[in-house]
Amino acid sequence: MPLSETTRRVAVISEPADKQHLGIALGATLMRDLNRMRRRPGDVLNPLVFYALAVSLFPMGISPEASLLAVMAPGLLWVTALLAALLSLDGLFRSDFDDGSLEQMMLCPHPLTSLAVAKVAAHWLLTGLPMALMAPVLGILLALPMNSIGVLMASLVLGSASLSLIGGIGAALTVGLPRGSVLLSLLVLPLYIPVLIFGSGAVQAAIMGDAVLPHLALLGALLAAALIFSPWAIAASLRISING
């Protein structure tokens, strides 16, 4: 240290944090979550394996008949994606809540809303996006017509982002509760229904040769609404949870 202990004075900083600093905080929070998950690949892989496993159960439970499966495929792929996304939600804020990092996030000069968005973005990059990428393979397992595979991926990319944002509200509300994960599914699944309807609707429309764009546009509108409202709801819920 350049100054000796006796001459060093502690000063109150007077300049406020500027906008550029927010970028640093958001980037670091995003990278931090990605880094953490990179070291625990199991947490990333489990929902994906669940997705694949659950989808492959349906032919055994219903019938291996390709024509029958193809009719149900859009719904099955979407419902299972919903459940897989739900499975990964509980961990979204849990470790930060337990180890006290969440308190530090609340006390930094930046709004909790934007930090929450960074965390949700990391969650989506590690669950929603990989699910959308692996969906074509699962579509083939369920005899989904080839012409709808692209729409399936597009709908999952758009829809899963909404799922992460809406699910973040439920995760934030239940993070302080001892057995929050069961309650989490009760809170979040009803809110997922519009995403499910427009998502599987897009795939069905693609199969039937109908216009796909209206469905995708509606999914986009849902995502926009979720982007506007959920960060506030997540931040408010985190404040409630931290309060005990």
Place this chain on the structure above:
Amino acid sequence: MALCLEARQLGCERDDRWLFEGLDIDVKGGDIWRVDGPNGSGKTTLLKILAGQLADYSGTLRWQGNPLHRARAHFAANLLYLGHAPGVSAGLTPLENLAWYQALHGERGSEAQREAALSTMGLEGLEDVPAGRLSAGQQRRVALARLSLTPRALWILDEPFTAIDHAGVAALETQIAAHAQAGGAVVMTTHHTLNIAHPLCHIALG
């Protein structure tokens, strides 16, 4: 600018029970405040309120003369809060943990700085071990490394001595006294008998 955090008639009601009420506190540069009280008397809650973390209190809180909720960004830039849980993420290394703290406050910092801060806490050689593999005391030391890494005027410390060994306690006591000597302020709770060569102010709860 002189440091000043003042609380007037501060109270906190939880489910129709007053944890504490009518507290008048003036935290000024050079003060060390120690919050005393039995378990469940609201010590942690008081620290959280003073840190601006909880909004459901009665009375007024002012930072440098402005209401705390309006001076939030300015207050946050001068506050170092260490909670009951150390805030050290088990999946990250000590270096990464410190880098994230700095980034939260918009600082990029340098690896050398962070290594120096860790070594003052006696954590040489553990910089790149995931914090989950460190002992509770070592994790606490990672969090305490922030005291020298990110200079802040106001320290709010909730049980900072938890899980720290004798040598660490003495060093931390020295550090706290030096901070107050240099014009900083400390508000803390501890069950440990403080051995600090600096006058203490007390808040008794419960």
Place this chain on the structure above:
Amino acid sequence: MWGLIHKLGSPKWFYQLSARLQPWCWGAAILLLVTGSVWGLFFAPADYQQGNSFRIIYVHVPAAFLAQSVFVTMAVAGLVYMVWKIKVADMAAAAMAPLGAAMTFVALFSGAVWGVPTWGTWWMWDARLTSMLILLFLYIGVIALRGAFGRRDSGARAASVLAMVGVINIPIIKYSVDWWYTLHQPASFTLTARPSMPLEMWLPLLIMVLGFYCFFIALTLMRTRSEILRREAKARWVQALIEEAR
């Protein structure tokens, strides 16, 4: 204005005001419900298509209306509680939630019963019934979340946030379910979307709807009052009330 809001929000004041309002609400509710039921069940003409079974409408439609408006009211109460920290608003929200859930259940049950003569089955994925079912799950979520918190204040806040999130979602859910329903068209007509209803059929319906609302208000006042007494049990004015009652 500000003073008035806070005066209204004080539990004691609300308790006294509601004591005066309550008998009127009960009176209106009983009068309207009896009139509406007798008129609707005995004097209104039978439907040319559905015969007498259409009379379930006099329970189903008011219950469905109430189910939705209670959720909105609950969310508004939650907002008032969160923004102005008025405790009575939360007590009312807590008192309302089970009533709303019960109304949703009544609407679902009457819809199912109605389905037997109309569709020949207890359940049909009709757009209206589907939205009702989702609404029931939303209610259960709010009630469960409130109960899950150890601290009552936190539970109240969490339930308020969830109710507000739900109320933003209800129109979206309704719209998406309608969209889904029109794409699939499983049934040829819905229960209540009738082209035109003769005056002697819908007038009793209107009376029943009003009666249900009065009944709901009366019941909410009653439940809120007991909630006030429970939470303010240590307050001096409640102690004085107890002394008086002895």
